[in-house]
Structure formats: C-alpha cells, structure tokens
Amino acid sequence: MEGVGTPTDDDPGGRCAYQGAPGAFSHEACLDLRPWDEAVAYDSFEGAITALKNGEVGCALIPVENTTVGRIEPAASLVEAAGLNIVSEVWRPIRLALMATAGATLRTVKTAESHPIALRQCPGSLAALGLTPVEAFDTAGAARAVAEAGDLTRAAVAPTRAAEVYELSILRNDIQDSEDNRTRFVLLSANPG
Secondary structure (H helix, E strand, O other): OOOOOOEOOOOOOEEEEEEEEOOOOHHHHHHHOOOOOOEEEEEHHHHHHHHOOHHHHEEEEEEEOOOOEEEEHHHHHHHHHHHHHEEEEEEOOOEEEEEOOOOOOOOOOEEEOOHHHHOOOOOHHHHHOOEEEOOOOOOOHHHEHHHHHHHEEEEEEOHHHHHHOOOOEEEEOOOOOOOOOOOEEHHHHHHHO
C-alpha cells in the first residue's frame, strides 16, 4: 500500500512493534503493510513506543485516528509526545467480526468483549443483538480470552484474522456501525525518514 515504504538495500526490514495480541488490527496492519519485518507484540502503546526508543525494534506502527470515534487515545498523545519521526501513514478499513467458541450461537452469547475503541465502533450492532459490551485490553486479546474460557455465553469483537489465530467461529461479520470505518496508522522511526 502507498505510504508505508518498501525495503531498500540499506533497509532490509527488521522488527516492527505494535500494540496488542497476535490477530489484532495493528498486527494485521504490520503483516499486510510491512511483510518483510517481524511483527513484535506489546501490551500497550507506551510499550511499543518505548521499545522503538530503546532500539529493540526498528519501527512501530500505531493507530492514531478512526473515522467513527476520532482520536485514538492514549495512542495519539503518546505519538505526539514521543519525539519520534512519522515516516509514513496509511488509512485502513476496519471490519469488526463477532466471534465465539465452537458451539456458541447468537442465542447463547450474552457478552461481547473487545478493546474500548472497537466497542465504540459497534454499539448499535451490539444493542441490536442484545449483547453487553465488556472492555478488554485488545481486540485479539479478547478473542484469545474467549477461546481460552470456552464459555458459550462469551463472544469477542475482533478482526476475522483473530478468529483464525484462536480457532473461533465467526457468528457475524461487519458489525461496525459505519460502513466507512477506517483507522489511520502512523509508522514511527527513531531515525529521520
């Protein structure tokens, strides 16, 4: 995609930090936009940015804005305060899926777990399905927790890739309330781009 750069002879790729668990939107963005890099997970935006500052990774891909909810905090403020270089940016479509363990159905699930930002992108859909939103640290982290629990009353809101990673069944695709649901990711580097 345009805006994310490609490796050159002096930039063969390396390690790209992101916030979340494998299967998260940021992980998906790293895999799709920087396939030559190893995607490295951090529990927090601050952890990913600190890893870049400490030289543990060569770059970090951080979401800072969403068309549905606006600024993504605390990520946007952390990026502004970090003093790192934004070398590129890209808007990516965000499609949310409702997923649960095998055997769960829309009749059995009662809760939908996800990152607070993701939950703010689908309140109408969750209400229409009669589901109670439950905040988690990450979209894919919620999928992992639902998979580990094996509870037919729990579902997660996450990218479809998370369903593959954690072997969950997708109960409904495209539950985001806006068809034009996109997130702007910035690629950070400690060196001038």
